[in-house]
Amino acid sequence: MMRIGRGTVVLLLVLAxxxxxxxxxxxSSPTAAASPTLSAPSPSTRESxxxxxxxxxxxxxxxxxxxxxxxxxDVTVVARWTVPVVGSAAYDFYSGALPDxxxxxxxSYPSERAALIRFRDPAGQIWQLxxxxxxxxxxxxxxxxxx
Amino acid sequence: MIxxxxxxxxxxxxxxxxSASHALATDDYTLPFYDPSxxxxxxxxxxxxxxxxxxxxxxxxADCNLHYGRVYDGHTGMDYPMPVVSPIAASRDGTxxxxxxxxxxxxxxxxxxYVLVSHADGRRTLYYHLAQNGARVTVGQAVLAGQWIADSGxxxxxxxxxxxxxxxxxxxxxxxxxxxxxxxxxxxxxxxxPFLAAYLRESNSGSEVIMRYTTVTHWVEFLNAGxxxxxxxxxxxxxxxxxxxxxxxxxxxxxxxxxxxxxxTNVDQSGVxxxxxxxxxxxxxxxxxxxxxxxxxxxxxxxxxxxxxxxLGSFHVPIIVxxxxxxxxxxx
Numbered sequence: 467m468m469r470i471g472r473g474t475v476v477l478l479l480v481l482a483x484x485x486x487x488x489x490x491x492x493x494s495s496p497t498a499a500a501s502p503t504l505s506a507p508s509p510s511t512r513e514s515x516x517x518x519x520x521x522x523x524x525x526x527x528x529x530x531x532x533x534x535x536x537x538x539x540d541v542t543v544v545a546r547w548t549v550p551v552v553g554s555a556a557y558d559f560y561s562g563a564l565p566d567x568x569x570x571x572x573x574s575y576p577s578e579r580a581a582l583i584r585f586r587d588p589a590g591q592i593w594q595l596x597x598x599x600x601x602x603x604x605x606x607x608x609x610x611x612x613x
Numbered sequence: 614m615i616x617x618x619x620x621x622x623x624x625x626x627x628x629x630x631x632s633a634s635h636a637l638a639t640d641d642y643t644l645p646f647y648d649p650s651x652x653x654x655x656x657x658x659x660x661x662x663x664x665x666x667x668x669x670x671x672x673x674x675a676d677c678n679l680h681y682g683r684v685y686d687g688h689t690g691m692d693y694p695m696p697v698v699s700p701i702a703a704s705r706d707g708t709x710x711x712x713x714x715x716x717x718x719x720x721x722x723x724x725x726x727y728v729l730v731s732h733a734d735g736r737r738t739l740y741y742h743l744a745q746n747g748a749r750v751t752v753g754q755a756v757l758a759g760q761w762i763a764d765s766g767x768x769x770x771x772x773x774x775x776x777x778x779x780x781x782x783x784x785x786x787x788x789x790x791x792x793x794x795x796x797x798x799x800x801x802x803x804x805x806x807p808f809l810a811a812y813l814r815e816s817n818s819g820s821e822v823i824m825r826y827t828t829v830t831h832w833v834e835f836l837n838a839g840x841x842x843x844x845x846x847x848x849x850x851x852x853x854x855x856x857x858x859x860x861x862x863x864x865x866x867x868x869x870x871x872x873x874x875x876x877x878t879n880v881d882q883s884g885v886x887x888x889x890x891x892x893x894x895x896x897x898x899x900x901x902x903x904x905x906x907x908x909x910x911x912x913x914x915x916x917x918x919x920x921x922x923x924x925l926g927s928f929h930v931p932i933i934v935x936x937x938x939x940x941x942x943x944x945x
Contacts, residue, residue: 557773575654575681576773577692578723582679596679597772604772613680 517541522608523587527563529556535605545608548600556597556604557581564595584611641800642704642793643758643807643840645740645778646693646765647918654692654775655685657792663687669794689790690739690779697774698744701763702807702918703756704778707732714748716768724777725769728762736798737788741777742769757850759807759841759917800840801887808918809839812926813890820931823899827937828868831930832881832894835912838924843885849916852880854893857911857922858929866908866932868896877910899934906932 519537522545535546549556557576564571564585572592573584580598587593592611597604644651660667664677668684679685711729716722726743728750744766756762767774780793793799815833823829833854837843843852856862856875863874871877877895885891897908909929912920922928 554767554771554773561773573652573681574694574773575679575692576694576771576775577655577679577685577688578770578777579772580679580685581772582681584681598679599770599772612678613683 519544520610523569523591523593525567526569526608527560527567529559529606532606540609542610542612543607544610546605548603548605550603552599552602552604554581556606557583560595560597569593641758642738642780642798642804643702643800644693644804645702645704645738646695646776647700647702647806647808647921648695649806649809649838649921649924651693651695653682654694655679655681655688656683656691656794657790658684658686658688659792659795669792671795690741690777691794692775692777694773694775695765697764697766698747699765699776700761701728701740701743701765701776703730703758703760703762704738704780705730705732705734705758707738707756709750709752709754709756709762710737712748712750712752714743714746717745722769725771726766730756730762735783736791737781739777739779739781741779742766742771742775744768757917759850759914761918800842805838805840805887807839807841808912808914808920809837810835810891810912810920810925811838812924812928815930820933821897822933822935823866823897824939825899825901825903825934825937828896828898830894831897832892833910833928834890834892835925837885837887837889837891840887841914842887843880843891844883845879845881846883851915852885852891853913853915854878854880854895854910855913856909857919858909860911860913860919864908865901865906866897866899868898870896897930897932899932901934903934903936906934908932 519541529549532547532549535548537543537546560583561571561574564583568588569585571583571585575582580596583595585593585595594609594611596607596609656669658666660673664686666674666680666684666686668680674680674684677686707730709728710731712727714726716725724741726745726747728740728743728748730738732738740763744764745768747764747766750756750762765774765776780791780798781788782791813834813836816831821829821831845851854877856864861875867874872879878893881892881894907929911922911925911928
């Protein structure tokens with residue numbers, strides 16, 4: 467897994483500017499590799515000694531209309547964006563798009579305000595995708611696996 | 614045959630191990646669906662404070678995160694992922710006191726379509742996010758535990774198709790959601806689906822050679838892997854062995870002791886508790902010409918639900934009918 471250099475913290479986030487600029491039909495899945503990068507705030511010197519974020523897995527599918535969202539301080543969160551839909555659209559999209567992109571789903575946990583999908587990348591690492599209701603849209607977060 | 618035994622035994626062992634170390638249940642609710650592979654997505658948050666979550670195992674999580682299989686903050690019920698239009702069962706005997714089924718799937722709101730059932734112990738159970746026109750009961754109708762009452766959906770506030778199952782009780786003078794897992798309200802702990810059986814063994818290695826115009830006695834034993842007690846002395850819900858593939862088929866091997874043309878027998882014992890072994894003993898009578906036959910059977914909770922035949926090891930009895938040299942009737 468590639469680590470980001472000390473004091474750098476430029477995240478090669480997935481997000482979607484090209485995906486956002488282009489209208490994709492339903493079911494389309496632009497990928498992380500096709501998207502521009504998103505810079506995170508520069509950390510302090512002290513913070514730079516803390517664990518760094520890992521990259522989003524390459525070729526990760528991104529929903530049409532995705533807009534970058536600010537990352538939290540929690541470095542286990544590796545990518546975040548919002549999509550202008552509510553309900554199960556994001557859950558349904560990723561339930562199909564993840565396997566199609568080579569990520570094996572190891573658990574799906576839908577609920578009322580959010581859904582969580584645990585998936586394994588080709589290297590064997592397990593990740594979590596959280597789709598949650600925020601305002602009138604859905605926030606998608608990719609993070610490393612946790613209980 | 615070997616495959617059938619292996620599937621049945623491995624499933625039985627798994628069920629036994631899962632239930633062996635848990636305390637006795639205090640009530641007789643079952644999981645509100647039939648598919649035993651459905652996992653718990655999230656349970657009840659028993660801590661009312663924002664961003665403090667106490668799950669069904671009494672673990673406290675001091676955060677607002679989703680904890681899959683456990684809890685999410687402020688959750689009042691139990692979420693079970695399942696495809697839309699999956700059958701939903703009444704968790705216990707009761708009476709339907711309210712329902713709504715007019716929302717389309719994905720129509721945003723909160724609870725969406727629902728069925729509300731009142732039980733004799735004073736509790737109520739709620740079944741949320743049902744399919745449009747997904748109720749299979751009416752208000753005022755009495756329902757039995759394990760009865761198919763609705764179809765699941767994704768109506769209301771729904772991030773992925775699932776059933777939100779909620780139990781409510783009067784606490785401090787008002788209706789409050791309670792945690793049936795923590796309170797051990799299920800007949801088994803952990804809870805089980807109402808109707809499920811696992812193949813264990815049968816007589817004559819599972820096949821019969823029958824001389825034409827004669828009757829043999831066959832028996833089969835299944836583990837009660839579900840949450841309901843099997844009974845043979847009630848009408849609706851009586852557990853019986855019926856013909857299968859297709860179901861309710863007149864059998865060519867009906868013996869004189871069969872209750873009907875498609876019911877080989879009721880379960881032998883008057884009560885088979887969850888985790889116990891039920892035996893079904895029945896006759897097989899050969900009128901058919903000599904040859905090779907196969908009779909398939911499945912277990913039925915009468916008028917409620919057929920069991921999962923695959924979990925029964927696809928139970929069937931290979932039968933070879935041989936000529937009867939002692940019979941003075943038609944030549945075999």
